[in-house]
Amino acid sequence: MLIEHLQARLDELQAQSLTRFTRVAETGTAPRQVVRGADGEPRELLMFCSNDYLGLAAHPAIADALVEGVRCYGGGSGASPLVSGHSRAHHEVESQLGEWFAPWIPQARAIGFCTGYMANLAVVAALGDAQAEIFSETLNHASLIDGTRLAKAKVGRYAHVDVQGLRQQLAASTARIKLIVTDAVFSMDGDIAPLPALLALAEEFDAWLIVDDAHGFGVLGASGAGSLEHFGLRSERLIVMGTLGKSAGLAGAFVVAHATISRYLLQAARNYIFSTASPPAVEHALLTSFALIRGSEGRARREQLARLQARLQAGIAALLQRHPTLPWRMAESCTPIQPLIIGGNAEVMALAAALEREGLRVPGIRPPTVPKGEARLRITLCATHTEADVDRLVAALEACA
Template identity: 45%
Template sequence: MSSHLDQTLAPALAERRAAHLYRTRKLLQSPQTPQVMVDGKNYLAFCSNDYLGLANHPEVIAALQQSATTLGVGSGASHLVAGHSSEHHALEEELAAFTGRERALLFSTGYMANMGAITALVGQGDGVFEDRLNHASLLDAGLLSGARFQRFLHNDLDNLQSRLDKTEAARKLIVVDGVFSMDGDCAPLPELAALAQKNNAWLMVDDAHGFGCLGKTGAGCAEHFGLNQEQLPILMGTLGKAAGSFGAFIAGSETLIETLIQFARPYIYTTAMPPAVAAATRASLRLIQTEQWRREHLNRLIAHFRAGAQALNLQLMDSFSPIQPVVIGDEARALLISQKLAERGILIIAIRPPTVPVGSSRLRITFSAQHTIEQVDQLLLALADIMGEVEHD
């Protein structure tokens, strides 16, 4: 006999299954490379955020192993107790230098970095203004901050300005993704920076999907758009995507970082990441800066795919990033195409509501510097065949 808890929760699960929105976990049994083993089967994968192919790089692995031998595995405590190691400290200094900021502060995850920064910077009597397509962590942080939370239309500067005109908030925080995770497009950061300064507001950018990929040296959206610390005072980046490691950081002024150390609860009350992970990230950071070919090859792959997809009349988004969504629309159809690709040995996940708006379900295709042009052609051929099959079903 099921418990009252199970009886109460089960209908919502059944409803999600019936709406083709049920999520299941796949079991990865290989390193994160274009060729993966999932649930005992081999696939060519186009669904990883390992954009530069560093998650399985021998130098990154060696750095982690060496540091674990020297410093152990667990950090043992929070940064403010006894967990802030020399590897953490060196990584923060290198991230600050790389992003052109005075200081950087490590967090264990991107979700925690966003939650920590936003809730430390604004509260009751303040205003937080977020793009409607921001990542869930940004939206959750805005809601939980206690500030008046407003969402403006995607990349719509006029809509944002009209909201700023009406606010009486003591502090005004504008928050956007640098590269939007489900659409792959960029925020208009130079215009947002100018708008923020004009309105005496602070600009915060989540550069999870730009860091490592954009900019001449890979320093991300700020470098790509040429924005300094004054123009973009609160820069967040994650280390589990293009950097191939784990964790996140906030970069900015000395005063900003000291404020987060004192007031960001997710930072204060969380065990520090393993020092070996910080050492691995330091190795990947060096590779990001010295192996320019990774970004150059990635850009060739993206251009090749977009040209091929447009020839097939696939509905693409306005994206020059490694995120190249193909919009399908209907949830069940997106799932069907994903399943047919899997039958051909190609792994791409169907993204459905509530992650994306109803009616915009899509195949979220992502590229890595480890992919080849031939593998992209294999994907395009499979899409051509499957789209033809689905149209005639």
């Protein structure tokens, strides 16, 4: 019965144009990548789908640091951090992150995780105990949503960037501990949460603000520290998760918060306690990544991203003016995530397939990842794209239009 049941579910997904499949990348992450598609044939594609926003995944200095880390530490870490898996490289990564975030979080201390998904599950479930109430943004990442499901706390949701609605919920709460949980940069829309207003509510209602800055870290702020630096926020009520597999170009994640909160997570976060630590060679290479992000090269790459974003927005705006009957629309975004909302599932997948035939990989994103009727192309830019790459994408969209 299980096989028949699952096949029926698969048939339903196919009928709704919701089937997913993996592609096999034959080369490393870069704007141009050799990929095997559904037909199994390798093709070089111009990629507008990676979260490697600064283009560091293929940086030679990081590759050299990773090799050096392997020679120093070997392969895996061998155990969880609390047993024997916490190397000097892990310690140094956490120390540098704590120092980096000190201007925005008093007594900042970082704790590392293997993935951002694990970090979000850990922080929300560990802090969301029976004495807490969680106020979760409706467009939060799946990992935050799953964290609320694991938590023992009461959970409420507030509408996307609806500060007034959140205020009403906070005012009505009698919970001893209040946790506001939000993405910083929303991964499918590219817009930024109103963090200054959310922090003001946290201060007013004695709440804590948990911020998933997976898509802001490395991209936003003068030093690339992310959304807190972008807005110039400072408070011990801030608890920030950042990933290290996007702008940092490697793998892993971290939570940085007031030292007392981080020490508690070390005692209570099951995802930390019961998971093998990340490979120390990766942690060693992250030190080089941090230096690049915080240095002149990181600044130059963020400036390049801003230029590419402006060029893409101008190109698509002109395209839509030339085709006023098209139902397409650009989401408002000041980040490398530049969604083009198409509407229907079949329509967006047909458009993505047409672009792929022209040698461009731009993924179609469908429900439940995005709301029904708002299927979209999730265009992501990397600092290693060129203006000619952006122009080629706009021209291909024009041909499809």
